[in-house]
Amino acid sequence: MLLVAVADATEYTVRPSRNVGQEPGMSISGEKVQEVDPIPLWLFLLLSVFPQLTAAPIETLIPLKAAGYLGYKRICKENALESPQRRKILRFVKRNPGLHFREILRRVPLTRGTLDYHMKTMESVGLLKTILERGRTHYFVAGAPYSAEEENLIIALRNESLRRIITEIYLNQGACNEEIAEDVELSGVTVYEHIRYLEDLGVVIAERDGRCVRYTLAENYSRILMDMRTRLKPARSAADPAGWISPGGVPSR
Incomplete structure (x- = not known):
């Protein structure tokens, strides 16, 4: 609507009418005469309010078509893992179930914004499951065999x-x-x-x-x-005298 209206006429010829005294709409020199119906009121009001629409060149719509070539792609469950970063994150969560976001951020070499984007994307398409506990969001691979x-x-x-x-x-x-x-x-x-x-x-x-x-x-x-x-190898420590809890926390399935 904010485009500057530009009109470019090939040729207009204006000369005095020669049908003086004759009924309007009659042919003067054998040309074809066709009656033009008046435009509807709603269209007249629309063109009066937005005159740019009458003269906007078709080229102004080209940017809309170009948007399809800028990499926009609807992400779904079938194509979400085409991203190498998302595949790595999903493998990491599968090996380390139950970690909260901040711990994943500490152990994965990605920026906070990038990791947050990929995690939310995989959650939205059903690849990750989240559990909110004590103010922290913990992640599991969707469909993992955990009760x-x-x-x-x-x-x-x-x-x-x-x-x-x-x-x-x-x-x-x-x-x-x-x-x-x-x-x-x-x-x-x-x-x-x-x-x-x-x-x-x-x-x-x-x-x-x-x-x-x-x-x-x-x-x-x-x-x-x-x-x-x-299912775990012994990993005895001062915090784990029984030797059955791995240093990473829990096993993956």
């Missing part, structure tokens, strides 16, 4: 403090808050807050024993951890 309980546990094991607490409770079923805090070398308040979170997830069960509250691992999560232990 909801396994996903909860994998996310918890990605946190070093939670991993140490889960390990301690697994090895010492029925331990109280003070015992756990001493063994994992964390403050009692910190351990209490983490255990409350694990209780909400259903990972830990609390049972009062007089003035002491003792914690055990839920049976279903104990089975999951045992299954993980059989």
Whole structure:
């Protein structure tokens, strides 16, 4: 609408009429005469408001056609992995399920904007699954054979403090808050807050024993951890005395 209207007439000839005294619309020199119907009111108003439309050259539409050659392409699940960067990110998430965005950014050699764009693109086409937990977005490959309980546990094991607490409770079923805090070398308040979170997830069960509250691992999560232990190589460390949790956190399937 903001284009400057430009008109270029090949030739116009104006001369006095020679049909004086005759009925308007009659042929003067044998030319073909055709009556022109008046334009509709809506078209008259449109052309009055936007006169540029009457003289805009067709060349002004060429940029619209050129937009198709600028690399625009609708991304869908079938062609999303044509990008080498997205393929690498997807392989990384498959090997490291449950990592949150900031940790992926720290370990993947991409800028924040580029990584965010590719992650959101793969999420929108159904290649990635996200879980929001404690204010952080954790990523899994869509369709990965993890149950909801396994996903909860994998996310918890990605946190070093939670991993140490889960390990301690697994090895010492029925331990109280003070015992756990001493063994994992964390403050009692910190351990209490983490255990409350694990209780909400259903990972830990609390049972009062007089003035002491003792914690055990839920049976279903104990089975999951045992299954993980059989699929992992020993990786003993101070934070992992059992040797069944890998330094990276969890196994991939």
